[in-house]
Amino acid sequence: MCFKNLPVEFDDQGKPFLREGIRDPYGAGAATPTGGSRQLTAERVAELVRRNGHDGTVRPMDFDPVTRVAGALAFHTVADFPNRKIVEARSVATLFRGYEVIMVGRDPRDAIYITSRACGVCGGVHSTCSALAIEMAIKCVPPPLGVIIRNLALALEFLYDHPLHLHLLAGPDYSAAIVEATNPSLFERAKKTEARYTEIHGYRTVADLMIDLNPLTGKLYLEALHMTRVAREAYVLICGKYPHPQTIVPGGMSSTINLTVMNEMMVRLGQFFDYSKKIALIWDDITEFFYEANPEYRKVGSRRATMIDTGIFDHPDAYDATYENSDDWGNRRWATPGAIVDGKLVTTDLRTINIGIEEFVDHSYYAEWTGDGQKQHYPTDPSGNPLSPYHPWNKVTRPRPEGQNWKEKYTWDTTPRWDRNAMEAGCYARLWNTAVAKKMPESPYMESTGHSLKMRVPAGALPETELEWHVPADWNAFERNRGRAYCMAFTTLIAFENWRAAMEIIKTGDTRTSTKFDMPTRGEQRGVGFWGAGRGYLTHHLTIDRGAVANYQIVTPSTWNASPTDRWDQPGPYEEAVLNTPLLEETNDPTKFRGLDVLRAIRSFDPCMPCTTHIQSEAGLITREVNTCACALDE
Amino acid sequence: MTASPARVIVGGVGYPDLCDYSIGIEIQERLSAWDAPPTVSVEDLSYNPIAVCQRLDDEAPGERFTRMVIVSAVCRGTRPAGTVHCYRWDRQLPSNDEIQDAVTDAVTGIIALENTLVIIGYFGALPAETIVVEIEPEAHEFGGALSDAVRQVFDPVCERMKEFATDDESVARLPIEPLTFSVPPGMRVL
Known part of the structure; x- marks a missing residue:
């Protein structure tokens, strides 16, 4: 059975229906999630601090702002230092996004340009997601080359994004500069530990590797800056500019594609063959070193492997832009869609994924939209499958920053849940789905084995190398980073396959990249873009009424990951990962803790708060980091 | 007027469609129509500061820019709107932690004058005079729309930018100052 919590079952033909006899099937009590961890109540935490706070051993440890993440994130914890654990974790998105409000009443095509601004790292993924939602609503299918070039654009964005995160944002947490300061004995051990993959990455010891992870001066840090340029240059060949593309349209791409463009792209893409081998094996070495040095590191950022992804990289023979066929074309994507609960892949069907999504605002600065006599706008999806009143197609964004305390509301992020589970999003979710589902298109470079993903990366200066990412036994901060590192190779190979497919299409003379369309001016249409960011899952749910946007709802990876505790006291993914994180720094003095392991846990998700929340306040337009006065919340 | 330096890059930093905060871009666009001497290049410098740094670094040794003239809205909040302040940056960089923050900001989408300068300064792509x-x-x-106060200084600033691009003596008269407009802790509001 796919859904364990929602009262949704499937008939003999596999069509979902609501279980009969439940008066309020989507009410809080009718479908109560079980199995996940629970956050202590604010009262219980206050009591713990009161009882143990006299000597400062149980006390708040706040990160405001969390640095080396994209955008504005604050994190409140209460640490129990004698027991080296966190007893309360609250994720605070400090800014309001508001694109849902900005989009209402506009021409749907504006969404491609406006929602791109949701992120300064990966704006193009929002543009494409908008285009997909519009295509579905207006029934417009891109030509094969349009689909392929869109895939290439996405892959190139990831090849910008992954090195950036691994070596500019998360990497410094594992660098000599930081490890030597917080865990000197660990660094001494690293000096004596031989790296396993010296022949590929060139580092003799783990300490050598850590030195080159040093921020600003380390070779890996500087190399990542360079590689972001290589990816950016390839991207602008087909998208005009980065990070906000100018060539994405409903029905494909407006770029002109010819052999010169493709050759210039290959010059750059080829540089990722060797780089991706090196990155995967560097993160293998880092991960295994920490595990062997202290098995407690397996608990840093750990949580149950419960994650979601809508899949990406459409196959041009399958994608028809319809909701009705989305299970079919979704399952033929190079990266397979999927919902994983407690390590088990429970579905790969996009419609099943879609109908299981709900978005709550109990601890968020928004007002409920389901009450006040308002009837649910859409009881079903376009295929007649049941939808929750909390589903994005039914959601209404009503900002209301009131009740600011841990018991009531403390974030601008909402609380998406799937089958009422706190799902995690990340590029590793697509790796996991693809490895387990065995549904990816046949490929000379990749093989989904059911428990791993084999990747044969072509020769560059380094020889052809087979990498294999295995579904991990533990799910934690290290595995997120390792998964992201392997995603470099995965993405590179998908880009290479799509590059080759594009060349084959160009050979036939069919260089069309877009399909003409007319925008409807009457009636109501619905669409959803099922796509992905470098950080994972991305959906745009769109409703058009007489040619204008009636509702627009964006759910990003960080909307899932940064979500607050829900109405059932299930913590959001960042919160849960931090609650499970032991404090492993080599000091017993609470005043000297830097919270490194907490930060490793948070940063391993690759937080992107601009996507989660954004830039408007009554004081003006905020374009830089913000910290919040969290004292107002300590009530 | 004295001889102009070997190579000068002139540009602006800002956000489009943000009223006065777009002034850097708008001045750069106006100056793009200037029939500048061949040693002067007017360019959009309002994009990812790492990419700006890489672009400057691309110049061949011996042909690199020797002077940069850069304009932007800078809110100090302690002077009347429309105040124009020109100086030679003393090239003093902040701490490594702050530089790291500037890189993080840059690669995650922040475009601002101080992180542009700090990044190109740190990575060695800064022209000798800034x-x-x-x-x-x-x-x-x-x-x-620009506010009245800022609109009134638009043309004079364009002329001064040209002067700084071409006249060594005008530049020599400018004070040498640090970047002192870092925003205090709390909200950074543009």
């Missing part, structure tokens, strides 16, 4: 032209903004809403 002339900063600050304009105190007033209006910060979405839109294209």
Whole structure:
């Protein structure tokens, strides 16, 4: 059975229906999630601090702002230092996004340009997601080359994004500069530990590797800056500019594609063959070193492997832009869609994924939209499958920053849940789905084995190398980073396959990249873009009424990951990962803790708060980091 | 007027469609129509500061820019709107932690004058002379309109930018100052 919590079952033909006899099937009590961890109540935490706070051993440890993440994130914890654990974790998105409000009443095509601004790292993924939602609503299918070039654009964005995160944002947490300061004995051990993959990455010891992870001066840090340029240059060949593309349209791409463009792209893409081998094996070495040095590191950022992804990289023979066929074309994507609960892949069907999504605002600065006599706008999806009143197609964004305390509301992020589970999003979710589902298109470079993903990366200066990412036994901060590192190779190979497919299409003379369309001016249409960011899952749910946007709802990876505790006291993914994180720094003095392991846990998700929340306040337009006065919340 | 330096890059930093905060871009666009000497290049410098750094670094050794003249809205909040302040940056960099923050900001989408300067300074792509032209903004809403105070200084600032690009003596008269407009802790509001 796919859904364990929602009262949704499937008939003999596999069509979902609501279980009969439940008066309020989507009410809080009718479908109560079980199995996940629970956050202590604010009262219980206050009591713990009161009882143990006299000597400062149980006390708040706040990160405001969390640095080396994209955008504005604050994190409140209460640490129990004698027991080296966190007893309360609250994720605070400090800014309001508001694109849902900005989009209402506009021409749907504006969404491609406006929602791109949701992120300064990966704006193009929002543009494409908008285009997909519009295509579905207006029934417009891109030509094969349009689909392929869109895939290439996405892959190139990831090849910008992954090195950036691994070596500019998360990497410094594992660098000599930081490890030597917080865990000197660990660094001494690293000096004596031989790296396993010296022949590929060139580092003799783990300490050598850590030195080159040093921020600003380390070779890996500087190399990542360079590689972001290589990816950016390839991207602008087909998208005009980065990070906000100018060539994405409903029905494909407006770029002109010819052999010169493709050759210039290959010059750059080829540089990722060797780089991706090196990155995967560097993160293998880092991960295994920490595990062997202290098995407690397996608990840093750990949580149950419960994650979601809508899949990406459409196959041009399958994608028809319809909701009705989305299970079919979704399952033929190079990266397979999927919902994983407690390590088990429970579905790969996009419609099943879609109908299981709900978005709550109990601890968020928004007002409920389901009450006040308002009837649910859409009881079903376009295929007649049941939808929750909390589903994005039914959601209404009503900002209301009131009740600011841990018991009531403390974030601008909402609380998406799937089958009422706190799902995690990340590029590793697509790796996991693809490895387990065995549904990816046949490929000379990749093989989904059911428990791993084999990747044969072509020769560059380094020889052809087979990498294999295995579904991990533990799910934690290290595995997120390792998964992201392997995603470099995965993405590179998908880009290479799509590059080759594009060349084959160009050979036939069919260089069309877009399909003409007319925008409807009457009636109501619905669409959803099922796509992905470098950080994972991305959906745009769109409703058009007489040619204008009636509702627009964006759910990003960080909307899932940064979500607050829900109405059932299930913590959001960042919160849960931090609650499970032991404090492993080599000091017993609470005043000297830097919270490194907490930060490793948070940063391993690759937080992107601009996507989660954004830039408007009554004081003006905020374009830089913000910290919040969290004292107002300590009530 | 004295001889102009070997190579000069002139540009602006800002956000489009943000009223006074777009002044850097708008001045750069105006100056693009200037029939500048061949040693002067007017360019958009309002994009990812790492990419700006890489672009400057691309110049062949011996042909690199020797002077940069850069304009932006800078809100100090302690002077009247429309105040223009010009100086030669003393090239003093902040701490490594702050530089790291500047890189993080840059790669995650922040475009601002101080992180542009700090990044190109840190990574060694900064021209020997860097002339900063600050304009105190007033209006910060979405839109294209400048406030009266800022509109009044638009043309004079364009002329001064040209002067700094071509006249060594004008530049020599400018004070040498640090970047002192870092925003205090709390909200950074543009």
